[in-house]
Amino acid sequence: MMNFRVVNAALINILGSATAGAFRVIGYRGQGHDSEEVRNLKRMVQVYCAFGDFPKSAGRQTGPAQHVLTFNIDFSVSSAARVNLAAINAPGATSLQIATALAGLQEASYEADVLLDELIDLTYQIVMDGRNFDLGMDKGVMSSRWVTRIQKDEPQPVGDLVTLTGRMVYTCQTVEEVAGDTGIVMGLRAVGTSIDIIGDDVEQTIVETRG
Amino acid sequence: MINLRERIEHDLGVSLEGRWGLPVGLLDPDGSRQEVSGQIVYDIVRMNPETGEEMLANASVVVLRRSSLARIPVAGEKWLIDIPETPCLTASKIQYAMSPTRPPEGGRSIGFIRIYLQQVEQL
Numbered sequence: 001m002m003n004f005r006v007v008n009a010a011l012i013n014i015l016g017s018a019t020a021g022a023f024r025v026i027g028y029r030g031q032g033h034d035s036e037e038v039r040n041l042k043r044m045v046q047v048y049c050a051f052g053d054f055p056k057s058a059g060r061q062t063g064p065a066q067h068v069l070t071f072n073i074d075f076s077v078s079s080a081a082r083v084n085l086a087a088i089n090a091p092g093a094t095s096l097q098i099a100t101a102l103a104g105l106q107e108a109s110y111e112a113d114v115l116l117d118e119l120i121d122l123t124y125q126i127v128m129d130g131r132n133f134d135l136g137m138d139k140g141v142m143s144s145r146w147v148t149r150i151q152k153d154e155p156q157p158v159g160d161l162v163t164l165t166g167r168m169v170y171t172c173q174t175v176e177e178v179a180g181d182t183g184i185v186m187g188l189r190a191v192g193t194s195i196d197i198i199g200d201d202v203e204q205t206i207v208e209t210r211g
Numbered sequence: 212m213i214n215l216r217e218r219i220e221h222d223l224g225v226s227l228e229g230r231w232g233l234p235v236g237l238l239d240p241d242g243s244r245q246e247v248s249g250q251i252v253y254d255i256v257r258m259n260p261e262t263g264e265e266m267l268a269n270a271s272v273v274v275l276r277r278s279s280l281a282r283i284p285v286a287g288e289k290w291l292i293d294i295p296e297t298p299c300l301t302a303s304k305i306q307y308a309m310s311p312t313r314p315p316e317g318g319r320s321i322g323f324i325r326i327y328l329q330q331v332e333q334l
Contacts, residue, residue: 036269080332081311081329081330081332082331082332082333082334083289083291083331083333084334085331085332085333085334088238088291089306094242095241096242097242098238098242099240099241099242100242102238102289103240103289104334105331107311108329109311109312155312157310157312157329158268159255159269159270160269160270160271160307160310160328160329160330161329162312
Protein backbone atom coordinates (compact mmCIF):
# COMPACT_ATOMS: atom_id res chain seq x y z
CA MET A 1 0.00 0.00 0.00
CA MET A 2 1.29 3.46 -0.84
CA ASN A 3 2.24 5.53 2.17
CA PHE A 4 -0.10 8.38 1.29
CA ARG A 5 -2.98 6.08 2.20
CA VAL A 6 -1.33 5.24 5.51
CA VAL A 7 -0.81 8.93 6.30
CA ASN A 8 -4.38 9.72 5.22
CA ALA A 9 -5.78 7.09 7.59
CA ALA A 10 -3.56 8.31 10.44
CA LEU A 11 -4.67 11.94 9.95
CA ILE A 12 -8.33 10.93 10.00
CA ASN A 13 -7.71 8.80 13.07
CA ILE A 14 -5.90 11.57 14.97
CA LEU A 15 -8.66 14.08 14.24
CA GLY A 16 -11.48 11.61 14.83
CA SER A 17 -10.17 10.46 18.19
CA ALA A 18 -9.66 14.02 19.46
CA THR A 19 -13.04 15.52 18.57
CA ALA A 20 -14.48 15.17 22.09
CA GLY A 21 -17.93 15.74 20.64
CA ALA A 22 -17.03 19.19 19.35
CA PHE A 23 -17.26 18.23 15.68
CA ARG A 24 -17.57 15.26 13.33
CA VAL A 25 -14.90 13.85 11.05
CA ILE A 26 -15.36 11.97 7.81
CA GLY A 27 -12.45 10.62 5.84
CA TYR A 28 -13.47 11.42 2.30
CA ARG A 29 -14.82 14.22 0.22
CA GLY A 30 -18.57 13.88 0.61
CA GLN A 31 -21.30 15.08 -1.67
CA GLY A 32 -23.55 17.99 -0.79
CA HIS A 33 -24.90 18.13 2.74
CA ASP A 34 -28.12 19.38 4.22
CA SER A 35 -27.48 22.57 6.18
CA GLU A 36 -29.27 20.98 9.14
CA GLU A 37 -26.71 18.16 9.05
CA VAL A 38 -23.82 20.45 10.05
CA ARG A 39 -25.68 22.67 12.49
CA ASN A 40 -23.88 23.90 15.62
CA LEU A 41 -21.81 21.10 17.18
CA LYS A 42 -22.69 18.75 14.33
CA ARG A 43 -20.20 20.84 12.33
CA MET A 44 -18.21 18.68 10.01
CA VAL A 45 -14.60 18.15 9.03
CA GLN A 46 -13.80 16.28 5.81
CA VAL A 47 -10.25 15.02 5.41
CA TYR A 48 -8.95 13.82 2.08
CA CYS A 49 -5.74 13.72 0.11
CA ALA A 50 -6.06 16.46 -2.50
CA PHE A 51 -2.86 15.87 -4.45
CA GLY A 52 0.74 14.78 -4.17
CA ASP A 53 3.96 15.91 -5.82
CA PHE A 54 6.86 13.67 -6.73
CA PRO A 55 9.97 15.83 -7.12
CA LYS A 56 12.10 14.09 -9.74
CA SER A 57 15.66 13.33 -8.78
CA ALA A 58 18.28 12.51 -11.39
CA GLY A 59 19.88 9.95 -9.15
CA ARG A 60 16.64 8.18 -8.23
CA GLN A 61 15.11 6.77 -11.37
CA THR A 62 14.25 3.61 -9.49
CA GLY A 63 13.63 2.75 -5.88
CA PRO A 64 11.84 4.80 -3.23
CA ALA A 65 10.52 8.22 -4.27
CA GLN A 66 9.83 11.27 -2.16
CA HIS A 67 6.12 12.12 -2.06
CA VAL A 68 5.03 15.60 -0.96
CA LEU A 69 1.42 15.25 0.16
CA THR A 70 -1.27 17.88 0.35
CA PHE A 71 -4.39 17.14 2.36
CA ASN A 72 -7.50 19.26 2.35
CA ILE A 73 -9.31 19.52 5.64
CA ASP A 74 -12.70 20.98 4.69
CA PHE A 75 -14.97 22.58 7.27
CA SER A 76 -18.77 22.97 7.12
CA VAL A 77 -20.90 24.66 9.76
CA SER A 78 -24.39 26.09 9.87
CA SER A 79 -26.22 28.13 12.43
CA ALA A 80 -29.43 29.91 13.26
CA ALA A 81 -29.70 33.39 14.74
CA ARG A 82 -29.55 33.59 18.54
CA VAL A 83 -31.49 35.76 20.91
CA ASN A 84 -32.57 35.59 24.53
CA LEU A 85 -35.95 33.99 23.83
CA ALA A 86 -36.52 33.30 27.52
CA ALA A 87 -36.51 37.03 28.27
CA ILE A 88 -38.63 37.89 25.26
CA ASN A 89 -41.28 35.28 25.95
CA ALA A 90 -41.30 35.70 29.73
CA PRO A 91 -44.80 36.37 31.03
CA GLY A 92 -45.01 39.95 32.19
CA ALA A 93 -41.95 41.13 30.26
CA THR A 94 -42.22 44.84 29.52
CA SER A 95 -41.72 46.33 26.07
CA LEU A 96 -38.43 47.80 27.24
CA GLN A 97 -37.17 44.42 28.44
CA ILE A 98 -38.25 42.78 25.19
CA ALA A 99 -36.65 45.53 23.10
CA THR A 100 -33.41 45.20 25.06
CA ALA A 101 -33.34 41.43 24.54
CA LEU A 102 -34.18 41.82 20.87
CA ALA A 103 -31.35 44.32 20.41
CA GLY A 104 -28.98 41.56 21.50
CA LEU A 105 -29.99 39.28 18.63
CA GLN A 106 -26.93 37.72 17.05
CA GLU A 107 -27.19 37.13 13.35
CA ALA A 108 -26.82 33.59 12.04
CA SER A 109 -23.84 34.54 9.88
CA TYR A 110 -22.03 35.82 12.98
CA GLU A 111 -22.84 32.62 14.87
CA ALA A 112 -21.62 30.50 11.95
CA ASP A 113 -18.42 32.53 11.81
CA VAL A 114 -17.78 31.93 15.51
CA LEU A 115 -18.41 28.20 15.06
CA LEU A 116 -16.02 28.04 12.12
CA ASP A 117 -13.27 29.99 13.92
CA GLU A 118 -13.57 27.61 16.83
CA LEU A 119 -13.44 24.61 14.50
CA ILE A 120 -10.31 25.91 12.77
CA ASP A 121 -8.73 26.53 16.15
CA LEU A 122 -9.54 23.03 17.42
CA THR A 123 -8.30 21.36 14.26
CA TYR A 124 -5.08 23.35 14.16
CA GLN A 125 -4.36 22.52 17.80
CA ILE A 126 -4.84 18.82 17.09
CA VAL A 127 -2.84 18.47 13.89
CA MET A 128 0.01 20.74 15.01
CA ASP A 129 0.26 19.30 18.52
CA GLY A 130 3.82 18.11 19.16
CA ARG A 131 2.49 14.68 20.11
CA ASN A 132 0.97 14.36 16.67
CA PHE A 133 4.20 15.15 14.89
CA ASP A 134 4.20 11.68 13.32
CA LEU A 135 0.41 11.28 13.43
CA GLY A 136 0.96 8.38 15.82
CA MET A 137 2.87 6.32 13.24
CA ASP A 138 6.34 4.79 13.39
CA LYS A 139 9.25 7.15 12.95
CA GLY A 140 10.24 7.69 9.35
CA VAL A 141 6.87 7.15 7.71
CA MET A 142 6.23 10.89 7.35
CA SER A 143 7.93 14.18 8.09
CA SER A 144 7.72 17.95 7.60
CA ARG A 145 4.08 18.29 8.54
CA TRP A 146 2.82 21.85 8.16
CA VAL A 147 -0.43 23.78 7.86
CA THR A 148 0.15 26.03 4.89
CA ARG A 149 -3.19 27.79 4.64
CA ILE A 150 -6.46 28.50 6.38
CA GLN A 151 -9.30 29.78 4.23
CA LYS A 152 -12.88 30.91 4.94
CA ASP A 153 -15.58 31.19 2.29
CA GLU A 154 -18.59 33.50 2.06
CA PRO A 155 -21.50 32.77 4.39
CA GLN A 156 -24.45 31.44 2.43
CA PRO A 157 -28.08 31.62 3.55
CA VAL A 158 -29.38 28.12 2.84
CA GLY A 159 -33.05 27.79 3.68
CA ASP A 160 -33.63 29.39 7.05
CA LEU A 161 -30.07 28.71 8.28
CA VAL A 162 -26.74 30.21 7.32
CA THR A 163 -23.93 27.89 6.26
CA LEU A 164 -20.25 28.70 6.22
CA THR A 165 -17.44 26.62 4.80
CA GLY A 166 -13.68 26.83 5.09
CA ARG A 167 -10.55 24.86 4.50
CA MET A 168 -7.21 24.05 6.04
CA VAL A 169 -4.37 22.80 3.86
CA TYR A 170 -2.06 20.29 5.55
CA THR A 171 1.15 19.19 3.91
CA CYS A 172 3.75 16.60 4.79
CA GLN A 173 6.29 14.33 3.14
CA THR A 174 6.59 10.61 2.88
CA VAL A 175 8.41 8.05 0.80
CA GLU A 176 6.74 5.71 -1.63
CA GLU A 177 8.24 2.32 -2.28
CA VAL A 178 7.54 0.34 -5.42
CA ALA A 179 6.85 -3.18 -4.25
CA GLY A 180 6.39 -4.62 -7.71
CA ASP A 181 3.48 -6.48 -9.20
CA THR A 182 1.46 -8.10 -6.48
CA GLY A 183 0.23 -10.71 -8.93
CA ILE A 184 -2.77 -12.89 -8.31
CA VAL A 185 -2.84 -14.99 -5.17
CA MET A 186 -4.67 -18.24 -5.76
CA GLY A 187 -6.85 -19.09 -2.84
CA LEU A 188 -7.60 -22.67 -1.85
CA ARG A 189 -10.78 -23.94 -3.35
CA ALA A 190 -12.54 -26.86 -1.81
CA VAL A 191 -15.20 -28.73 -3.70
CA GLY A 192 -17.34 -30.99 -1.57
CA THR A 193 -19.56 -33.67 -3.06
CA SER A 194 -20.78 -37.12 -2.27
CA ILE A 195 -20.55 -40.09 -4.53
CA ASP A 196 -22.35 -43.36 -4.48
CA ILE A 197 -19.83 -45.94 -3.26
CA ILE A 198 -20.92 -49.51 -2.93
CA GLY A 199 -20.80 -50.46 0.70
CA ASP A 200 -21.15 -46.89 1.92
CA ASP A 201 -24.66 -47.32 3.21
CA VAL A 202 -25.17 -43.84 4.53
CA GLU A 203 -23.45 -42.14 1.59
CA GLN A 204 -21.37 -39.89 3.85
CA THR A 205 -18.10 -40.25 2.05
CA ILE A 206 -16.87 -36.79 1.17
CA VAL A 207 -14.37 -36.26 -1.57
CA GLU A 208 -12.43 -33.04 -1.45
CA THR A 209 -10.37 -31.70 -4.28
CA ARG A 210 -8.11 -28.74 -3.85
CA GLY A 211 -6.83 -26.54 -6.61
CA MET B 212 -64.86 54.04 -8.75
CA ILE B 213 -61.44 53.09 -7.39
CA ASN B 214 -58.32 52.80 -9.54
CA LEU B 215 -56.59 49.54 -10.35
CA ARG B 216 -53.96 49.81 -7.64
CA GLU B 217 -56.57 50.51 -5.02
CA ARG B 218 -58.51 47.53 -6.32
CA ILE B 219 -55.42 45.32 -6.00
CA GLU B 220 -54.76 46.56 -2.48
CA HIS B 221 -58.37 45.94 -1.58
CA ASP B 222 -58.12 42.40 -2.94
CA LEU B 223 -55.17 41.67 -0.62
CA GLY B 224 -57.74 41.61 2.15
CA VAL B 225 -59.07 38.48 0.50
CA SER B 226 -55.99 36.91 -1.05
CA LEU B 227 -53.67 37.41 1.95
CA GLU B 228 -55.99 37.80 4.88
CA GLY B 229 -59.11 35.95 3.81
CA ARG B 230 -60.09 32.43 4.64
CA TRP B 231 -56.69 31.10 3.51
CA GLY B 232 -54.74 33.46 5.74
CA LEU B 233 -52.67 32.12 8.64
CA PRO B 234 -51.95 33.92 11.93
CA VAL B 235 -48.64 35.78 12.03
CA GLY B 236 -47.24 37.45 15.13
CA LEU B 237 -44.83 40.34 14.80
CA LEU B 238 -42.51 41.63 17.49
CA ASP B 239 -40.93 44.91 16.45
CA PRO B 240 -37.59 46.34 17.64
CA ASP B 241 -39.43 48.47 20.23
CA GLY B 242 -40.86 45.36 21.85
CA SER B 243 -44.45 45.88 20.62
CA ARG B 244 -46.43 42.87 19.47
CA GLN B 245 -48.98 42.72 16.70
CA GLU B 246 -51.10 39.85 15.41
CA VAL B 247 -52.03 39.88 11.74
CA SER B 248 -53.10 37.42 9.09
CA GLY B 249 -51.01 36.57 6.05
CA GLN B 250 -49.77 33.97 3.63
CA ILE B 251 -46.87 31.70 4.56
CA VAL B 252 -44.71 29.65 2.24
CA TYR B 253 -42.73 27.09 4.19
CA ASP B 254 -40.44 25.71 1.48
CA ILE B 255 -38.89 27.02 -1.68
CA VAL B 256 -37.54 25.22 -4.72
CA ARG B 257 -33.83 25.81 -5.21
CA MET B 258 -31.26 24.58 -7.67
CA ASN B 259 -28.41 22.51 -6.26
CA PRO B 260 -25.37 24.36 -7.68
CA GLU B 261 -23.26 21.18 -7.62
CA THR B 262 -25.60 18.88 -9.45
CA GLY B 263 -28.11 21.20 -11.13
CA GLU B 264 -30.95 19.25 -9.55
CA GLU B 265 -33.96 20.96 -8.09
CA MET B 266 -34.42 20.56 -4.36
CA LEU B 267 -36.89 21.70 -1.77
CA ALA B 268 -35.34 23.91 0.93
CA ASN B 269 -36.90 24.76 4.27
CA ALA B 270 -37.11 28.51 3.91
CA SER B 271 -40.16 30.17 5.35
CA VAL B 272 -41.45 33.34 3.71
CA VAL B 273 -44.30 35.47 5.02
CA VAL B 274 -46.37 37.81 2.86
CA LEU B 275 -48.38 40.48 4.67
CA ARG B 276 -50.68 43.33 3.71
CA ARG B 277 -48.82 46.56 4.42
CA SER B 278 -51.93 48.50 5.30
CA SER B 279 -52.64 46.05 8.15
CA LEU B 280 -49.28 46.66 9.82
CA ALA B 281 -48.80 49.21 12.59
CA ARG B 282 -45.12 49.40 11.65
CA ILE B 283 -43.47 48.28 8.44
CA PRO B 284 -40.32 46.12 8.85
CA VAL B 285 -37.25 47.73 7.31
CA ALA B 286 -34.04 45.95 6.29
CA GLY B 287 -31.49 45.94 9.07
CA GLU B 288 -34.03 46.03 11.88
CA LYS B 289 -34.33 43.14 14.33
CA TRP B 290 -37.80 41.63 14.26
CA LEU B 291 -39.13 38.37 15.61
CA ILE B 292 -41.95 36.75 13.70
CA ASP B 293 -43.94 33.78 14.90
CA ILE B 294 -45.88 31.57 12.56
CA PRO B 295 -47.69 28.23 12.88
CA GLU B 296 -45.26 25.31 12.64
CA THR B 297 -47.40 23.82 9.87
CA PRO B 298 -49.98 25.47 7.61
CA CYS B 299 -52.77 24.85 10.08
CA LEU B 300 -54.64 27.37 12.22
CA THR B 301 -54.35 25.22 15.32
CA ALA B 302 -50.65 24.35 14.94
CA SER B 303 -48.27 25.47 17.67
CA LYS B 304 -46.33 28.66 16.93
CA ILE B 305 -42.63 28.80 16.16
CA GLN B 306 -40.47 31.91 16.35
CA TYR B 307 -38.19 33.16 13.60
CA ALA B 308 -36.07 36.24 13.08
CA MET B 309 -36.38 38.48 10.05
CA SER B 310 -33.47 37.48 7.83
CA PRO B 311 -30.67 40.05 7.82
CA THR B 312 -29.19 38.50 4.69
CA ARG B 313 -32.28 38.91 2.54
CA PRO B 314 -34.14 42.20 2.96
CA PRO B 315 -37.94 42.37 2.79
CA GLU B 316 -39.48 42.77 -0.65
CA GLY B 317 -42.60 44.53 -1.86
CA GLY B 318 -43.60 48.14 -1.86
CA ARG B 319 -46.25 50.78 -1.39
CA SER B 320 -47.55 50.51 -4.94
CA ILE B 321 -48.11 46.79 -4.72
CA GLY B 322 -49.43 46.85 -1.18
CA PHE B 323 -47.71 43.83 0.33
CA ILE B 324 -44.43 43.03 2.00
CA ARG B 325 -42.59 39.71 1.71
CA ILE B 326 -40.40 38.83 4.68
CA TYR B 327 -37.77 36.10 4.62
CA LEU B 328 -37.31 34.26 7.88
CA GLN B 329 -34.32 32.81 9.64
CA GLN B 330 -34.36 30.22 12.41
CA VAL B 331 -33.64 31.53 15.88
CA GLU B 332 -32.30 29.76 18.98
CA GLN B 333 -31.93 30.60 22.64
CA LEU B 334 -28.76 32.68 23.20
